[in-house]
Amino acid sequence: MDQIVQQIAAYRQEIESLEIGSPQQLEEYRIKFLGTKGIVKALFGEMRNVPNEQKKAFGQVLNEFKQFAEAKYEGAKEVADNGPQAADDIDLSLPGDPLVAGSRHPINLVxxxxIDIFHRLGFAVADGPEVEDDWHNFTALNLPEHHPARDMQDTFYISQNPDWLLRTHTSNVQTREMEKGQLPIRIICPGRVYRNETISARAHCFFHQVEGLYIDEHVSFADLKQTLYFFVQELFGKDVKVRFRPSYFPFTEPSAEMDISCLICGGKGCRVCKHSGWVEILGCGMVHPRVLENCGIDANKYTGYAFGMGIERITMLQYGINDLRLFSENDLRFLKQFTGAV
Known part of the structure; x- marks a missing residue:
């Protein structure tokens, strides 16, 4: 009997060390220990060889071992039943989880x-580098080194001697297109630009621009005004009020700024329009002859006009947004308002 008890203790240690991780291992365990020809059944068969005075004690040891083996089996079976479903058990007819549809950023929408409006007027889209050299960003545009007008655009410089910088406007695309010498030119240049400005409800250190350029023979300021009148009415509606004010830009002469009546306050005055009722949306003018000559174009034969606008300001007017900083804060509460606009 002592030998059998020692064998039962060995079986108990074996069961304790077993890790049953699959239905196949569970079935192998059941057959080995609990099957009709298993170890538990065989141990109960040894009862006939035990002396009568020891049968009670031996029976108690056998019952405890049987309960221990069955508990191990039931525990492993419960884990298997509650575990991940097999691939064959997956119901592929169930509907999938819904996917939340995204939307375009309001800046991209505007x-x-x-672009669509100017496409209808025959303008093509041109693109250029955001990291630019001094010539294409400043000097070719009648802004030579130490020119006081450079103070209008506080700049992020990447390196000096030679000067490389983050472009302060998309006019660098215009100079590159003019240098190609393929006339006439009728392009718009959308893109991101950078200036070292104080961040506020009206300004940021980076923003987006769309600039336009048209160069051909006999281009006049009247052509410029008619183009911009058409653009504003197509974008904001026929009832929007427009005014031109004389201004100064080193790369155009004569130059002007164009204002429209503030669509946020209806002309009554707010912080976006500086309580004037008017919002300046773009600068424009006739391309300076020196700019044409710098880019290899005969200023005696060709004339042209140029204009530039900030997309953020247009978007603020379009959607009644009163703080430019909202566009770059990645706040889903703000961006989800444009879900329906695709």
Whole structure:
């Protein structure tokens, strides 16, 4: 009997060390220990060889071992039943989890509208580098080194001697297109630009622009005004009020700024329009002859006009947004308002 008890203790240690991780291992365990020809059944068969005075004690040891083996089996079976479903058990007819549809950023929505309007007027889209050299960003545009007008655009410089910088406007695309010498030119240049400005409800250190350029023979300021009148009415509606004010830009002469009546306050005055009722949306003018000459174009034969606008300001007017900083804060509460606009 002592030998059998020692064998039962060995079986108990074996069961304790077993890790049953699959239905196949569970079935192998059941057959080995609990099957009709298993170890538990065989141990109960040894009862006939035990002396009568020891049968009670031996029976108690056998019952405890049987309960221990069955508990191990039931525990492993419960884990298997509650575990991951087999691939064959997956119901592929169940509907999937819904996917939340995204939307375009409001800046991109307005950018596309602006491009579509100018496409109808025959303007093509041109693109250029955001990291630019001094010549294409400043000097070719009648802004030589130490020119006081450079103070209008506080700049992020990447390196000096030679000067490389983050472009302060998309006019660098215009100079590159003019240098190609393929006339006439009728392009718009959308893109991101950078200036070292104080961040506020009206300004940021980076923003988006759309600039336009048209160069051909006999281009006049009247052509410029008619183009911009058409653009504003297509974007904001026929009832929007427009005014031109004389201004100064080193790369155009004569130059002007164009204002429209503030659509946020209806002309009554707010912080976006500085309580004037008017919002300046773009600068424009006739391309300076020196700019044409710098880019290899005969200023005696060709004339042209140029204009530039900030997309953020247009978007603020379009959707009644009073703080430019909202566009770059990645706040879903703000961005989800444009879900329906695709």
């Amino acid at each position: 950018r596309k509208r602006i």
